[in-house]
Amino acid sequence: MDAQLVAFTGVAAGMVAMPGADFTVVVRNALASRRAGVLCAFGIAAGLLVHTALAVAGVAAVLAAVPALFRALQVVGGCYVLYLGVRALRSAVRWETRPGAPGADPVAERRVGEEARAVAGGRGGGLREGFLTNALNPKASLTFLSVLPQFVPAGSPAMPRTLLLATIVVAFALLWFPAVALLVDRLGRWLREPRAARAIEGGTGAALTALGLALLAEPLFT
Incomplete structure (x- = not known):
């Protein structure tokens, strides 16, 4: 048995399951609809494929060697994640106009909810959010670059082994994030109650x- 591969499997599972921006956008999209949540999960896996390609191509090493480029990408990624956060906070503040608000027209409320779900899931919004959230995070590329080589046995060809390890990470993402989306959707009846939904959206x-x-x-203090 390949002890290093077994050890990496545990490391990969922890890397994928660790709460962060990826987990948060999946939960947020899954609250809109199951389709949006699952698409977001696939978008994150697609983003990981980008980081895999960058690591194998050596671009991640360039990012590590050129701090200015890394910081520029970090700012772009930070701006996008900040945009998603502000949008979610604004959405939480506006929950009084959504389904379940006291005194609101039930028919109009239902229409608002249906339109919100259609926008989230019908135009690939979840897929795009998941992909951009992951792909615009340069730390993911550096994580691949720093962690994967530690599990390449001495004397073994680096590229086939690195591809195998990266495939394991992507496979975990394809299992974990859709499972999170489906679980959130399964609990959706409770999670979409006005108070719970507003709290989750705000959180x-x-x-x-x-x-x-x-x-x-971070770039300002490094």
Whole structure:
């Protein structure tokens, strides 16, 4: 048995399951609809494929060697995550106009909810959000670059082994994030209750805003 491969499997599972921007956008999209949540999960896996290609091509090494380029990409990624967070916070503040608000027209409320779900899931919005959230995070490329080589046995060809390890990470993402989306959708009846939905929307917005600000602030102190 390949002990290093077994060890990496545990590391990969922890890397994928660790709460962060990816997890947060999946939850937020899954609250809109199951389709949006699953599409977002696939978008994250597609983003990981980008980081895999970059690591194998050596671009990740360039990012590590050129701090200015890394910081520029970090700012772009931080701006996008911050945008998602602010949008979620604004959405939470406007929950009084959504389904379940006291005194609102039930027919109009239902229409608002249906339109929101259609926008989230019908135009590939979840797929795009998942892909951009992951692909615009340069730290993912550096993680691949720094972690994967530690599990390449001495004397073994680096590229086939690196591709295998990267495939394991992507496979975990394809299992974990759709499962999260389906679980959120399964609990959707409770999670979409006005108070719960507003709390989750506000919580995910706050988390994404904090992550975006952290990404933007880090270049200033490094």
